[in-house]
Amino acid sequence: MKNIFLLAAALFLSACVTINIYFPAAAAEKAADKIIDEVWQLQKTPAAKTVSPAKEGVAQ
Amino acid sequence: MNAIKITLSLCLLLAVGLSQAQGNLEINTPAIAQLQNSMQGRHAQLAPLFGSGAVGLARDGTVQLREPNAVPLAQRQAANGLVAAENADRSALYREIARANGKPEWEQEIRATFGQRWIDKAQPGWWVQDARGNWARK
Numbered sequence: 770m771k772n773i774f775l776l777a778a779a780l781f782l783s784a785c786v787t788i789n790i791y792f793p794a795a796a797a798e799k800a801a802d803k804i805i806d807e808v809w810q811l812q813k814t815p816a817a818k819t820v821s822p823a824k825e826g827v828a829q
Numbered sequence: 830m831n832a833i834k835i836t837l838s839l840c841l842l843l844a845v846g847l848s849q850a851q852g853n854l855e856i857n858t859p860a861i862a863q864l865q866n867s868m869q870g871r872h873a874q875l876a877p878l879f880g881s882g883a884v885g886l887a888r889d890g891t892v893q894l895r896e897p898n899a900v901p902l903a904q905r906q907a908a909n910g911l912v913a914a915e916n917a918d919r920s921a922l923y924r925e926i927a928r929a930n931g932k933p934e935w936e937q938e939i940r941a942t943f944g945q946r947w948i949d950k951a952q953p954g955w956w957v958q959d960a961r962g963n964w965a966r967k
């Protein structure tokens with residue numbers, strides 16, 4: 770019985786190690802995007818949001 | 830049973846630590862800012878080389894002079910210098926980000942992430958390297 774507990778403990782521990790070395794890919798991508806946008810002076814196009822609702826009324 | 834409880838709580842602690850680390854990578858350090866500025870200043874000179882296809886964006890997060898003949902002979906040395914300086918900055922950048930986050934062992938993964946994102950964000954017409962190392966015009 771003790772052996773089973775030891776095995777379980779070992780399994781949990783190895784799982785923890787796996788989690789611990791996990792690379793935060795999403796965070797890295799976000800960081801990369803931020804830096805690349807600045808180095809290449811890429812705009813995040815905030816101007817794209819300026820849709821003019823007034824035009825719809827003027828159309829007819 | 831105790832052993833399991835202890836390992837479980839250890840896992841929980843690690844998971845909490847991980848979820849905090851998952852939010853953002855630290856990129857606001859003087860060293861990173863300096864590298865960023867240096868690369869930003871160089872981009873005006875590199876952009877025409879990307880445009881002509883002389884320089885391409887490699888998979889490994891570097892730039893490469895893939896078509897030296899696209900650069901007039903008189904400017905070839907300058908182009909080589911630009912590429913070398915850019916790659917030095919890029920390598921330092923990947924290393925610095927890993928270090929700033931207390932994980933120097935992440936350097937290669939950070940490099941790979943950047944390699945992919947530089948390519949994704951490259952302008953149409955620029956040359957980029959695919960997963961097998963072949964060059965293609967975007």
